[in-house]
Amino acid sequence: MDRFSWSNGLLEINETLVIQQRGVRLYDGDDKAKMDLGVALLSTHRLIWRDIKNHECCIAMPLSQIIYFEEQAAGIGKSAKIVIHLHQVPANKEPGPYQYSKYSYIKLSFKEHGQIEFYRRLTEEMTKKRWKNTPVSQPIPTGTGSQAGKTRAVGIVGIERKIEEKRKETDKNISEAFEDLSKLMVKAKEMVELSRSIANKIKDKQGDITEDETIRFKAYLLSMGIANPVTRETHGSGTHYHMQLAKQLGDMLQAPLEERGGMMALTEVYCLVNRARGMELLSPEDLVNACKMFESLKLPLRLRVFDSGVMVVQLQSHSEEEMIASALDNVSEKGSLTAEEFAKLLGLSVLLSKERLLLAEKMGHLCRDDSVEGLRFYPNLF
C-alpha cells in the first residue's frame, strides 16, 4: 500500500477512464487497509481509488508499478479479489497514505462484484500499456490530500460528484420536511391529552351540565376520535334522550313493520331510520337502548332476541303462534322448503324466514333435512 500517492482523482489530458467499480476495499498485502469501501477506477495510466464517503480521500498509483496480477475466487463470506504484485517503491514517489509497507502486493476486494470485468480491462490495459504512448506529468502534489472548496470537475468524475451533491441536498430536504411532521404529531398528542382531561372534568361535574350540552360535547369528542367516555346507559331507567328516541321510533316504524309482516331485523331498522334522518344519525348503541325501552313506555313495538342472537323489532300485535302455524301450512303445502324458498314465498328477508323456520322446528312442528343439497325443512312426521 506504500506504492499509492495522494491524488485529486482528476484525469489528465490524454488519460482516459477505462472502468470503475464501486464497493472495493483495499488490502495491504493480506491485511485490510485502513480505508473503508471505495470506488476503484482504472484509467489508461493509473489505478485510482476514492473513498465512497469522503471524496477528498483519493489515492492513485501508476500502472507501471504493476508487475503482474491474478484473480482470487470468492469463498464463503469472502468476496472475489484481484491480487496485484508491485515493483519496488520508486524514489520520487509522492506521499501517500502509507509511508511503508512490508508487502509488495495489494488486493482489491470486490464487495459488490464486478471483478471479472475489472480484471479483463486491467489485463487489456497492461497489455496495451497505453501510458507509454502518452506520458503524463507526475500528478501535482496535493499535500495532505484533503482540499476544501470546489475544484473544476471534469469528465465522469465530475458528473458523479454533482449527482452525489444533489443526493445529499435531497436527503437534507426530506429530513427537514419530516421534522415538521414529527412536530405535528407532538402537538396532536397534546390535543388528545387536553380533550381527555376535559372529558374527565365533565364526568365529575355530571350534575351541572345539561343533557343537550353533554350530547353535543360527546359528539365533538367522537368526531375527534375519542371514544365516548361518559356512559349513560343504566339498567332499567333509560335516559331522556333514549325515551324520546323510542317514542320517535314507535311512530316511524309502524308502517314499515306492517308492510313487512310485522317483523324487521334490527339491522334493517337501523338502515331505515338513519336513511330517513339524513343528518344526526343514530349510533347502533343508541338504537338498541331506545328499542329496549319499548315495553316500559307501553309502545306497540317489542325488541326481540332469537336464540341465534339475531335481534328484531316486531309489532306487539304480532302473534308468533299464528306465524308458526302458517309456516307449517306453507311447508306442508310444498312438501319441504329451504329458508330461501320460504323467504321468497313470504316476501321476508332470508334471515327472518330462517328464524321462523327454526322456531317452528323448536316447537316440534318441523324437522330438518341437512345434506349436501342444503338445509330443508319438512313437516315433522315423526
Next chain:
Amino acid sequence: MSFEWPWQYNFPPFFTLQPNVDTRQKQLAAWCSLALSYCRHHKLYTLDVMEAQESPMFNNKKIERKLSMEAIQVVFEELRKKGNLEWLDKNKSRCLVMWRRPEEWGKLIYQWVSKTGMVNSVFTLYELSNGDETEGEEFHGLEDWMLLRSLQALQTEGKAELFTMDDGKGVKFF
C-alpha cells in the same frame, strides 16, 4: 321375503340427526328398530361400522341420503344402552348385534327342547345350531357365541348345564 322398509326410510329428514330433543328421541327409536329388524332379516350377528355406513341399512341410494358416522354412533349407543349391542373392540369399529337377547334365545331353545320331549337329554352345541332336527327353528344357524350366551342364560336360570367334552361343548337340559 324381501325386507320391508319402514316409512321413515324414505323420509329425508330421517337421515339428519334432529336437534329438537323430542323429535330426536322418536327418530332414534325408529332407527334402532330398523337396525334390529334388518339384522334379524339378514341373520346378521356382527357388524363392521364402516361397512354398515355403506350398506342399504344406513344408506338409501334412492333418495340419496345416508346417516353420518356421527349419527350411526349415536344409534349404536342407543342400542348398546338397551342391551342389543356389544362392542368387540375399544375403537368401536366392530360390534355384536343381538336383535334377540340371549335370554330370549334361551327361552326359544328351551321351548323347543320341552316341546320335543328332549328334556334331560344331552346335546352338543353343533347339534343345536346345525342339526337336522332343529332345521326350521329360529335358532337354527345361530352363531356359536350367541348360542353359548343363550345357554349360559338358561344355566343361570337352572334350566340347563354346560360342560366340556372331548371335541367341544355340550349341554344338558333339565
